[in-house]
Amino acid sequence: MSAEFARIAIVTGATSGIGEATVRKFIAAGFAVVGNGRNTQKLGELENEIGSAFCGVAGDAADNNVLDQLFSAATERFGTAADIVVANAGRGLGGSVKDADLSQFEDVLRINVSGALALLQKAAQKMVAAQNDNYPKSAADIVIIGSVVGRHISPFSAVYGASKYAVHALAEGLRREIGPKGVRVSLIEPGVVLSGFQAVAGYDDKMLNSFDEKFGPLLTGDDVANTIHYIVTQPPHVHISDILIRPTRQDYP
Numbered sequence: 001m002s003a004e005f006a007r008i009a010i011v012t013g014a015t016s017g018i019g020e021a022t023v024r025k026f027i028a029a030g031f032a033v034v035g036n037g038r039n040t041q042k043l044g045e046l047e048n049e050i051g052s053a054f055c056g057v058a059g060d061a062a063d064n065n066v067l068d069q070l071f072s073a074a075t076e077r078f079g080t081a082a083d084i085v086v087a088n089a090g091r092g093l094g095g096s097v098k099d100a101d102l103s104q105f106e107d108v109l110r111i112n113v114s115g116a117l118a119l120l121q122k123a124a125q126k127m128v129a130a131q132n133d134n135y136p137k138s139a140a141d142i143v144i145i146g147s148v149v150g151r152h153i154s155p156f157s158a159v160y161g162a163s164k165y166a167v168h169a170l171a172e173g174l175r176r177e178i179g180p181k182g183v184r185v186s187l188i189e190p191g192v193v194l195s196g197f198q199a200v201a202g203y204d205d206k207m208l209n210s211f212d213e214k215f216g217p218l219l220t221g222d223d224v225a226n227t228i229h230y231i232v233t234q235p236p237h238v239h240i241s242d243i244l245i246r247p248t249r250q251d252y253p
Contacts, residue, residue, distance in 0.1 A: 004032070004078075005030060005031055005032040005053065005078060006029065006030040006031055007026070007029075007030075007031045007032075007083055007084050007232070008031065008032050008033075008034075008074050008078050008080055008081065008082045008083055008084070009026050009031050009032070009033045009034070009082060009083075009084035009085070009086065009232075010033075010034045010035075010036070010070045010071070010074060010082045010084065010085045010086065010123075011023050011026070011033055011034070011035050011036070011086045011088060012035075012036045012037075012061040012070075012086065012087060012088050012089035012119065013036070013037060013061065013088040013089035013090065014033070014035030014036055014037050014043070014046070014056070014088075015035070015037030015038075015039040015042040015043060015046070016037075016039075016042070016195060016221075017193065017195030017221045018088055018145060018190070018193065018195065018221045018224045018225065019035070019037070019086070019088045019089070019221075020046075020221060021220070021221030021222045021224065021225035022086055022088065022221075022224075022225040022228050022229075023035050023046065023050075023054065024050075024225070025222070025225040025226065025228070025229045026084075026229065027050055027053050027054060029229060029233070031053070031084070032053045032054070032055075032074075032077075032078045033053065033054050033055070034054075034055045034056075034057060034070050034073045034074045034077070034078075034082065035054060035055070035056050035057070036056075036057050036058075036059065036061055036066065036070055036089065037056070037058065037061075037089075038058065038059065038060060039058075040056075040058040043056030043057075043058055044056065055073050055074075055077045055078075057069050057070050057073050060111075060115075061089035061111065061115050061119065062089075062110050062111050062114055062115030062118070063115075064118055067115075067118055067119055067122055068122070070082075071122060071126060081126060081130060082123075082126075083127070083130070083138065083139065083140045083141065084140075084141045084142075084143070084232050085119065085120075085123040085127075085141070085142050085143070086143045086145070086228060087116050087119050087120060087123075087142070087143065087144045087145065088145045089111060089115065089116075090111055090112045090116070090145065090163075091107070091108060091111050091112065092108075092157075092160050093105065093108045093159055093160045094156075094157070094160070094207075095156070095159060096155050096156050096157075096158055096159070097155075097158050097159060100158075100159040100160075102159075105159060108159075108160065108163050109163060112160075112163040112164065112166075112167060113163050113166045113167060113170075116144065116167055116170065117170055120142060120144070120170060120171075120174055123142050124142065124174060124177075124178050124183065127140040127142070127178070127183045128178050128181045128182075128183055131181060131182035131183055132181075132182075134182070135181075135182025135183075135236060136182065136236045136237050137236070138236060139184060139232070139234075139235075139236040140182065140183045140184065141183075141184045141186065141231065141232045142174070142183065142184070142185045142186070143186045143188065143228055143231060143232065144167060144170075144171045144185070144186070144187050144188070145188055145190070145224075146164050146167050146168050146171065146187050146188060146189045146190075147160075147161065147164040147189055147190060148189050148190065148191045148244060148246060148250075148253050149161035149164060149253050150163075150164025150165045150167060150168045150189060151168065151189055151244065151253075152252065152253035153253070154252075154253040157253070168187060168189075171185055171186075171187040172187070175187075175239075175241055179239060179241075182236070184231075184239045184240075184241075185241065186231045186232075186239075186240055186241055186242070186243070187241065187242045187243070188224060188227055188228065188231075188243050188245065189242070189243070189244040189245070190219060190224050190245050190246075191215070191219060191244075191245065191246030191247055191250045191253075192211050192215055192218050192219060192246075192247060192250060193218065193219040193220065193221065193223070193224060194218040194219065194220055195220075195221055214249070214250075215246075215247045215249045215250040216247065216249065217247065218247050219245065219246070219247050223245065224245065227243055227245055231243070
């Protein structure tokens with residue numbers, strides 16, 4: 001653990017939404033953060049605003065070389081290995097099995113599943129080795145952002161939901177493998193969160209308005225970031241493995 005910072009975290013998808021909110025929550029809690037995103041300008045703005053506790057690594061979170069840079073940046077910038085990894089980067093895809101634009105599905109799988117798997121594998125290998133000596137003196141956390149539609153099938157989000165079902169399976173498989181070795185693996189399944197996610201997924205204003213009318217007030221990135229912070233600040237022997245978080249009025253999915 002760094003003498004200057006309480007924890008060292010890696011957060012992917014750090015330039016907006018849940019990822020940016022998590023970065024800010026962690027920094028406020030005295031953590032140092034290596035944040036990843038494709039928006040180089042936003043990463044630079046965060047570095048200028050936050051200062052020495054934040055280090056940005058630009059690039060695609062599904063790129064193996066970028067993932068390696070995240071872990072090396074933590075050690076080089078903060079003097080010790082990351083003990084929190086938040087696998088947040090991902091994208092949506094609106095539409096049902098019958099109607100979804102499948103020309104975009106390969107990209108969804110690459111980012112949501114293949115990229116997440118590569119990050120989880122790297123994090124697990126490094127953290128298990130570290131926890132051989134550190135547990136139960138200190139915690140190591142891998143937090144994975146899933147989705148409520150990765151648990152409850154929505155016909156109109158089934159294609160995107162399929163990618164999150166895969167991520168949920170990876171999360172549970174990893175928890176069973178490395179939890180006994182002192183590394184906590186936590187899955188967070190948000191309902192509707194107000195963020196830039198909807199625009200990338202192709203949701204129009206009419207759909208967003210309908211979400212707000214039916215379920216509002218909707219969750220914000222801060223709401224999910226608070227949940228992540230709660231998970232990683234439990235004592236090392238307490239493992240919160242799965243949290244589903246919805247707007248109060250969202251009954252389904």
